Amino acid sequence: xxxxxxxxxxxxxxxxxxxxxxxxxxxxxxxxxxxxxxxxxxxxxxxxxxxxxxxxxxxxxxxxxxxxxxxxxxxxxxxxxxxxxxxxxxxxxxxxxxxxxxxxxxxxxxxxxxxxxxxxxxxxxxxxxxxxxxxxxxxxxxxxxxxxxxxxxxxxxxxxxxxxxxxxxxxxxxxxxxxxxxxxxxxxxxxxxxxxxxxxxxxxxxxxxxxxxxxxxxxxxxxxxxxxxxxxxxxxxxxxxxxxxxxxxxxxxxxxxxxxxxxxxxxxxxxxxxxxxxxxxxxxxxxxxxxxxxxxxxxxxxxxxxxxxxxxxxxxxxxx
Ligand SMILES: C[S@@+](CC[C@H](N)C(=O)[O-])C[C@H]1O[C@@H](n2cnc3c(N)ncnc32)[C@H](O)[C@@H]1O
Numbered sequence: 001x002x003x004x005x006x007x008x009x010x011x012x013x014x015x016x017x018x019x020x021x022x023x024x025x026x027x028x029x030x031x032x033x034x035x036x037x038x039x040x041x042x043x044x045x046x047x048x049x050x051x052x053x054x055x056x057x058x059x060x061x062x063x064x065x066x067x068x069x070x071x072x073x074x075x076x077x078x079x080x081x082x083x084x085x086x087x088x089x090x091x092x093x094x095x096x097x098x099x100x101x102x103x104x105x106x107x108x109x110x111x112x113x114x115x116x117x118x119x120x121x122x123x124x125x126x127x128x129x130x131x132x133x134x135x136x137x138x139x140x141x142x143x144x145x146x147x148x149x150x151x152x153x154x155x156x157x158x159x160x161x162x163x164x165x166x167x168x169x170x171x172x173x174x175x176x177x178x179x180x181x182x183x184x185x186x187x188x189x190x191x192x193x194x195x196x197x198x199x200x201x202x203x204x205x206x207x208x209x210x211x212x213x214x215x216x217x218x219x220x221x222x223x224x225x226x227x228x229x230x231x232x233x234x235x236x237x238x239x240x241x242x243x244x245x246x247x248x249x250x251x252x253x254x255x256x257x258x259x260x261x262x263x264x265x266x267x268x269x270x271x272x273x274x275x276x277x278x279x280x281x282x283x284x285x286x287x288x289x290x291x292x293x294x295x296x297x298x299x300x301x302x303x304x305x306x307x308x309x310x311x312x313x314x315x316x317x318x319x320x
Contacts, residue, residue, distance in 0.1 A: 081108050174187075186319075
């Protein structure tokens with residue numbers, strides 16, 4: 001089977017994850033065209049509270065954010081990591097453009113599909129916006145931060161994307177951002193907070209089964225792009241939440257002993273009955289945990305902004 005250069009990395013990561021014990025698949029591969037669409041559906045689910053909470057925070061504090069971003073005459077550069085379709089970003093940009101703020105917007109995403117959708121939408125909505133989309137992995141995008149420009153950099157990492165890292169990985173990633181920023185540059189980070197455990201579990205186990213389909217999409221993508229023969233009926237979507245660590249984790253659990261062949265890898269993988277494949281972490285933090293994360297990665301907390309229920313926090317950190 002012929003596979004593209006892009007898919008070679010996908011093939012290598014799938015081979016490594018399914019050969020490991022316990023098995024895993026990297027969550028960043030959720031996002032192809034269908035995955036992007038399913039995530040947009042997830043954001044509208046009744047159970048999926050993070051989007052509504054962060055939207056409320058942005059709508060309440062958008063002018064305060066602009067004051068903080070604009071603290072001198074220098075223009076600022078908004079670099080948004082994992083921008084998705086920019087649904088919530090529009091709340092900020094509506095306010096910033098209405099006030100004729102001087103800034104450049106750089107949306108960064110691994111999914112070229114979603115980035116194209118965002119770019120087309122934003123160019124229509126904001127004809128005068130200075131926008132420079134970047135398609136690639138977070139780590140590739142970090143290089144953008146090293147560029148010395150006239151702009152004050154404001155890194156935006158919303159939607160609790162940071163929760164998709166373990167705490168150790170989160171500190172390592174945030175340190176890399178910190179090291180590439182200059183004094184007084186900012187980070188706006190959206191983090192999902194610890195709350196009623198059942199509320200969290202429900203958010204990853206919606207009644208319509210969209211989150212299940214989002215997880216299944218990893219298997220469908222392997223079938224389509226790497227010639228796999230996964231059968232969805234042989235796997236259950238199984239989310240868990242540990243209220244002590246804040247780890248909400250998703251698994252695909254094999255319901256019977258069976259084998260899967262992946263043509264591009266010329267390899268067969270054995271799944272024992274009830275063996276779990278780990279797909280994603282969506283880690284929840286306490287406020288002291290958020291402050292600790294800032295401190296450990298070198299940042300100084302400027303301010304926390306909460307929704308009314310205190311389910312979510314958007315926190316602004318500064319490189320001192
Ligand atoms: C959970 S969605 C959140 C989208 C948006 N930030 C929001 O709050 O609605 C995560 C986004 O990050 C992108 N993404 C995930 N892993 C990534 C990675 N390693 N590098 C770059 N983008 C990534 C996905 O393609 C997706 O659009």
